[in-house]
Structures are given as C-alpha cells and as structure tokens.
Amino acid sequence: MPHCSLFRSASKCSAWSRFPVIPLRTSSPVAAFFSLPPPLAPPPLPLVASFSHTSVSSSISAATAPSMAKPPTAKKVKHEMEMFGDVRADDYYWLRDDSRSDPDVLSYLKEENAYTDLVLSGSLSDVKQFQDQLYTEIRGRIKEDDITVPIRRGGYYYYKRTLKGKEYVQHCRWRIRDGGTASVFDVMSTGPEASEEQLILDENIKAEGCDYYSIGAFKVSPNNKLVAYAEDTKGHEIYTVYIMDIENGTLLGKPLTGITSYMEWAGDDSLVYITMDEILRPDKVWLHKLETDQSNDLCLYHEKDDMFSLDIQASESKQYLFIASESKTTRFLFYLEILKLESGLMALTPRVSGIDTTASHRGNHFFIKRRSDEFYNSELLACPVDNVTETTILLPHRESVTLQDFQLFSDHIVVYERENGLPTITVYYLSPIGEPIGRLQNGRTVDFIDPVYSVDPKESQFSSTIVRYSYSSLRTPCSVYDYDMKTGISVLKKIETVLGGFDASSYVTERKWAVASDGTQVPISIFYKKDLVMLDGSDPMLLYGYGSYEVCIDPSFKASRLSLVDRGFIFAIAHIRGGGEMGRQWYENGKLLKKKNTFTDFIACAEYLIENKYCSKEKLCINGRSAGGLLIGAVLNMRPDLFKVAVAGVPFVDVVTTMLDPSIPLTTSEWEEWGDPRKEEFYFYMKSYSPVDNIKAQHYPCILVTAGLNDPRVLYSEPAKFVAKLRELKTDDNILLFKCELGAGHFSKSGRFEKLEEDVFTYAFILKELNMIPLTTS
DSSP states (O other), rough: OOOOOOOOOOOOTTTTOOOOOOSSSSSSOBOOOOOOOOOOOOOOOOOOOGSSSSSSSSOOOOOOOOOOOOOOOOOOOOOOOOOEEEEEEEEGGGGTTTSSSHHHHHHHHHHHHHHHHHHSTTTTHHHHHHHHHHHHHHTTOOOOEEEEOOOOTTTEEEEEEOOOOOOSSSEEEEOOOOOOOOOOOOOOOSSSTTOEEEEEEEEHTTTTOOSEEEEEEEETTTTTSSEEEESSSSSSOOOEEEEEETTOBOSSSSSSEEEEEEEEEEESSSSEEEEEEEOOOEEOOOOOOETSOOOOEEEEEEETTTTEEEEEEOTSSEEEEEEEEEEEEEEEEEEEEEGGGOOOOOSOOOOOTTEEEEEETTTEEEEEEESHHHHHHHOEEETTTTTTTTOOEEEEEOSSSEEEEEEEEESEEEEEETTEEEEEEEEEOOOOOOOOOOOSSSOOOOOOSSSSSSEEEOOTTTSSSEEEEEEEEEEOOOOEEEETTOOOOEEEEEEEETTTTGGGEEEEEEEEEETTTTTTTEEEEEEEETTOOOSSOOOOOEEOOOTTTTTTOOOOOOOOGHHTTTTTOOEEEEEEESSSSTOOHHHTTTTTGGTTTHHHHHHHHHHHHHHSSSGGGEEEEEETHHHHHHHHHHHHHHHHGOOSSEEEEOOOOHHHHTEEEEEEEGGGGHHHHHHTTSHHHHHHHTTTTTTGOOOOSSSSOEEEEEEEEEEESSOTTHHHHHHHHHHHHHOOBBOOOEEETOBBTTOOOOOOHHHHHHHHHHHHHHHHHOOOOSOOOO
16 A cells, blocks of 8 residues: 655655655636547446445355365474574474475465465455456556656656556657747646657567566656666566667667666666665666666666665756665665766765765755654754854654655755654745845645545656645545646646546545553544444445554545445544554554564454444454554454454565565565564564564454565565464454465555455455345346
8 A cells, every 4th residue: 555656855755765635725716738538438337335234245255265275384494593592493494495496385385375265266266257347347447548647857857658458557758839838727638739649668569478577767868869668577576677769669788687677867878777686775876878788887886885775866956866875774875967967976965874865956056854752843954065064953843743855946945844743745935046045934825625535746847836746545546636826726737537426525535533552642544435324333344554663644546445435334544553644653663572562553443443343343444454454463462352354465474584584575674674583682572563473373363475486575485474373373264365475575466456356355355244245146
C-alpha cells in the first residue's frame, strides 16, 4: 500500500526498505486535458451486495480441506545459533538458499504453492468459480484504454497510454503547436488540426517473453531528443539502462548494466547514475558520457560506510543535481552543477550524525530542509550558492507541524506539511531572483473536503505559476489538479474512471481515535458503504497496518477494495507509531527499543473497533505487507484470539537472524531502524517480538502468507520458515496457506491485470474464511 511520490527525501518512500476526489471547497472550474470518446458500458457485474453476513459455505480448515490437499511438512534440520549465552534453535534455516536453485528448497516451495492452489483454486475447491467471477468484477471497473494527465515539458506533452487487454503502458508524447504560456486551462489538442501522437516506447512489446517486466525510471533528456530508461526483467531491482533516440527508436551505445533506477540527465550528453555493492546497497555515483563504454565512466563518489546509501535528485531549475548519502538518522548532500561537470561534486551540507537535509535550487540560492534531534519536525533554510554556510531561516521548526517537503518555482515555493495527522499544501510568494530572501509569510493554503485523504506532489514546470498535485481519499478516486498560484484557482484535470456504476456519495469515510496502553491517541481511518453496514458488531472488517520507516499510510482510493466494501465490509487503516502520520516523534516512538508500540497500537485499534461495534473478533481480518507483515506476525503471536483471518504479504518475520547477518541486503543500513542485535540490549528486545522466534503452541486464526523468490528486500526464506514453524507448533485446525511467486520479487507480479490476481486471491481467501462465498456462483 505504501507508494513513492515525488517527495524529495528518499527515506520517506525508501527505495530500499522493507515495506512498499472530492473537489476543493472553493468553486473550481473543471477542464478536461483532452477529449476522448465516451467509455463503453462495462460488462454487467455480479450482484455483490446480495450476500448476507450469515454463513453460506463452510470455511476452510486443515481438516475440511480437500482430502488430497494435505499441508506440506518441511523437513527439520538441526541448526542452533548462540548469542549472549542464549541459544536459538532454527530447524528450518536450511530453507535459505541465496542462489535460489537448491532442489530441496524449490521442491518445498512448489509443494506449498500446489497445496495453496488446490485449496483456493483447484478443481475440488468451490472458491475457484468465485475467484473467476471476482476477477471479472474487479477488472470490470477499470477503463482499460486510457491515458494519464499529460505533463508539459518544453515543446511536448508527455503521457502514458494503456490499451484494452494489454498489461503494460505505452510511453507517448504530443508536440505542442500553439506554444504560449502554460495555463491551468491548457488542453492537449487531439483533433484533426493537431500534430500526430508519437509512440516513444511500448512496454507490452518489451515485456514479450518475460515473466516479469518493470521500468523503474524513464528520463527524457533536456533537449527532448533522447530517453534513458531502466529495465528490470527479474523483479530483483537490479536494472539495465538503455539510451534511445526518440525520433528513430535506435539505441545509443551499449546499455548500462547492474545499476539502480536512480539516474538523472546532466545536460544532453551525460547521465549520472548509482550502482550497488554486493549487498545491494547503493554505494557509488557515476558520470557517464553518451556513446562511451561503461568501463570508462567516472566515479564521482563512493560511500564506504555500510550504514549509508546514496540517492540522486535533480533540482526543479534543472541546473543542479543533488547527491545524498543517507542512513536512517543522517543525510548529507553534495551538489553537481550541470554546466560545470568538470568541477565534480561539491559539499553542500556537512556529515553530522542526526542531521538530515534535502535541498533544491532557485536563482542564486539553495533551499534546504533540515531536521535534527532538536528540530525534529524540520525547518526550511536558504543559503547563497556561493556561500553555503550563510543560512537564513524561511520556516522555523514548529511543535505541531511537520515539514515534509517543498517544491520550487521561479516565483513561488510550495510547502508540503502535516498537521494533526493530515497532509497540507501551502503556497508562498518568493522575492524576485537576486534579491534577499526572508521569512515566508502570508501563505495560501489549499483546502480539502474529506475528513481523511491523501495528497502528493506531481511533476510541475519550474517556470510556470502552476503546481500540480494528486488528491485521493478512501471514497474519492485519484484526482489530478492544477492549481494557479497567482489566482488560487484549482482545475481538475482528470479523475480516475471507475466503471460499474460507482457513486462516491454512497460511501462514508471517518476518522476515529483509539487509546493505546500508554494513553497515546492513535488515529484510525474508516471506510464503508452507507446502506450495507449495521454498525452493531456484525459487520466484517479488514484492518490494515504498516508502522515503520516513518512511512505515512494516508487514506487513498483503490478500486478493487470496492469488492469487499460492496459486500458489506468495513475497511480501516490503523495509523500506528513507527509511521510518520503524526510527525517525527510518532516515528521515533515506534522504532528501536520502542518498536513494540507499533504492535500494541494496532491491538488497541482492533480493540477499539470491536468495542465500538464496527466489527467483532469473529469478523475481524487483518492485513499487512513487508514491514507491515512483521506487524501481522507479531500481533498474531501476541493476541491470536483477537482476529479471524490474517494476511501477511512478503513479511519481515525473522528479525533477529536477518539483522545479525550483514551479508543480507538492508541489514547494515537498518540497524538504526530495528536495532543492532550484536548488542545485548537490542538482541533480547528484538527477540522478544520477532515473529519466527515467538511462535508457540497455541491456537492461531486462518492465515495466508505470500513471498517472492527474487525478493531482495525480504528473503523468501523468512515467510517460508514462519509458515513451516507455524505448521509444526500451532494447535488449531485453521487453514494456513503459503504462496511464493517463483518469478517475481518484493512487489509481486508486474502486469496491471496480473496484479489484480493478487487482490482476487487475497479477497477470496478472506471471504471464504468468513463464510461469505455462496456454494453456487453461477
């Protein structure tokens, strides 16, 4: 659920972490960016609201599953690990095979997959027909032939197009013939008088013959003649970069191999990119001259501290690149002037433990967001380009407001903040370039109408007066707005089309507050359909949680979720400590030696929802992914009685063993997140909640666990061991399923319709265990 936005700080949407509209209150004209024919009527959907909350089919147990579907049993191989006089037995340690080729390991994973398929999708399962129906239903809400809102770059509009029946996007552009100044009322002309669409790259063609295909970066050169794109065909997030002439489609030089998706143009004939070391830590930044061999590229910086990783960002002015070296608590910067590449990297902010900085550029100033232990919610500074130590405070630190990011324009600055757990956008005028810069004052705030929502910055033009952002809520499909910073007018450019008769006014979003065991109030976002819920404790609920890395799980729209909500489900998000929703301290109080707050917060939210009649223990389902899978594993061990169904996606569940092994990707860089178990205090604290280490002989709810064989963030062996040990020790007959994608990584399958299959699979499991699938689905 977590997603990367344009936020400048990589730590907020960490590319290497274990994770993952209602109009404005003011009257705003709505301008379509382009005109398209009316959509075809969708295929009729099944009558999804006709299911009652009473049992219509038996839930699956190990005893009642098809007789030939016997749960696999992993062999036990004695393996002991001793630390500080404490011995941990791990009889399933053998399941880790870094080569992903051990016959015994692959055989076991395939047995688990076969068992899961037979139980949920096999010919003996009454779920199979329902899954087919559910897939048709979810896919039926999608407008398959569509385009994204075009972004204006120079003399072109750039956008992505999807085609009916195709898994991947086409990257396209359209020449702007009329020119002129950009306006919130701009429309990309597609009539007979317009120029022709130019297809730059068709991912559907590139993906042919690949089990997995993903483009991690797609960067057009400043002169609009070339494109550099990063391609991953394994799901392991190690990319190959191709540079292509847009006009004729020919490739320039040999591809760049073994790199991250972090790259930026440095002028029209050079690329700056980042590579990784043997534990997949981004550690080197390189300068590549087009049509030269990669072996001749110049290494601009090598970060040797294995707790730090590199990131790269271009300034909105396109005059500078910023190279960041960051740990979980510290971030310092270099800058590279694009017109003076020969000067190399120059230091912008110093390497000081506990100081975290991000930057951009306008005129003769750098703008810097700085966080420290003292100013934990961050402050905004400016300094002259020719004297980076002479700083001026533009926005001071405030106790109740967290400065999350900012976006620069020639005449304005847009500030993205959080207050009371909700995102805000404020626009300020800047003094003319060349004049002194002082405190930001008299900002204009953009207002939103939903009680809980999500806002993200989108790419905008530095020289314009228009800022683009996306807005969404649990009931509001993703909406893209252009906001005129001079007039305050917002124009809706596009709202995600949801076919099948979706009506946002039929749904309710709420925010409630649970009280944690230490008295802390924890926000909960809630979503349901007005006329389908009873709110008397009889309604089924899916409760989602994450709570790590300072990631904000802001409520946003997901069309497939309607297949639960339209069946009477209540969907809720627990905004627990360890995330960043309530500010930096919210994160600090859910990490390291306070990590258990994440789990007890989630339990408190579940108890609140039960006590206030949103659901009951018998109807409460929980879901989390990656670090959110750690959350699910921990609360299952702590309070298995509280939940009916649990889904743990690619879960980080073998905390101590993983964090003791610096050869595993992410380990060294995350000692500041989880703790270093080589130190006794951290060892025993981490062991006290690590899911694999705390499985015991007790009843557990129905559980579904997923993994990706090529996952570089959470080794597939962690969820595999978790499942094997659960099978050995749990005392109930409730179903336990494990699905390992053998051709994918952390983010599962890559195609847009393939991804729907994961939702269908998960929802079918949940609905089956709640007895909400009819025996006949014809």
